[in-house]
Amino acid sequence: MMIKEYFEDIFALAGRIIKHNIRSLDTMITVVAMPIMLMLGMVYIFGGSVKIEGLSQQDYIDYIVPGILLMTIATGSAYTALRINLDKTAGMFERFKSMPIAKSAVIGGHVVASVIFMLISCLAVLIVAWLIGFRTDANFGEWSLIVLLLVLFAFMLTWLSVPFGLMAGSVEGAGAFSYIILMLLFVSSAFVPVAGMAKIVRIFAENQPMTPMTPIIQSLRDLFTSAPLSNDIWLALGWMFAILIVSYIGGMFVYKKI
Numbered sequence: 001m002m003i004k005e006y007f008e009d010i011f012a013l014a015g016r017i018i019k020h021n022i023r024s025l026d027t028m029i030t031v032v033a034m035p036i037m038l039m040l041g042m043v044y045i046f047g048g049s050v051k052i053e054g055l056s057q058q059d060y061i062d063y064i065v066p067g068i069l070l071m072t073i074a075t076g077s078a079y080t081a082l083r084i085n086l087d088k089t090a091g092m093f094e095r096f097k098s099m100p101i102a103k104s105a106v107i108g109g110h111v112v113a114s115v116i117f118m119l120i121s122c123l124a125v126l127i128v129a130w131l132i133g134f135r136t137d138a139n140f141g142e143w144s145l146i147v148l149l150l151v152l153f154a155f156m157l158t159w160l161s162v163p164f165g166l167m168a169g170s171v172e173g174a175g176a177f178s179y180i181i182l183m184l185l186f187v188s189s190a191f192v193p194v195a196g197m198a199k200i201v202r203i204f205a206e207n208q209p210m211t212p213m214t215p216i217i218q219s220l221r222d223l224f225t226s227a228p229l230s231n232d233i234w235l236a237l238g239w240m241f242a243i244l245i246v247s248y249i250g251g252m253f254v255y256k257k258i
Helices: 002-023 025-046 057-089 092-097 104-131 140-167 177-186 199-206 213-224 232-257
Strands: none
Touching: 002 025, 002 057, 002 104, 025 057, 025 104, 057 092, 057 104, 057 140, 057 177, 057 213, 092 104, 104 140, 104 232, 140 213, 140 232, 199 213, 213 232
């Protein structure tokens, strides 16, 4: 019963955050519309000028969808940090701690709501991508792995945003860390192959010190095209699990100190 009540607390608090997100026009524009507009811009504005060996202009959409999906999740993580910071500064954490609910369920509600909203945003991106020509050869098993990677990446970034949201002194500072994630996405194979980058940039893109975006993107790309998976999948999973565990421990430690 205690476990059942714990998850009931989490999903009740998650519902509160999801309602806030749906009612916020700014959130909907930034988290859902912006990645879609970026995708349309990359395809219809820059796509004709980007030359990738073995890839036609009309297939460029297939190439960039994995990077756009990760960027959708990254923009959503900024709002996780923002909502957590708002609850902290508004005194909501103190109110929740005085209620007969599991204390960790407060952060858990933020995390679950964030991941659900991120996945809904990814679904919207995939629908628009399909409408403008995106196609995939992935079978059911490969789609299952794609969803697993996206969920794991969403949990990783959400928990990574928790300590930033708790420690930030302002709402503006709470979501600032997401700009670092977005920069790492641009310095990866999200939009162009790393082979064409300057040597020092290429080395960084292939061996990013914190979140190896290139292996994650390449793994998604292999799954979408039903190509054999390389060692990138293990590198991506290993890094994401490691960052998720460290972020969870750090986030809960900071939360307990508030």
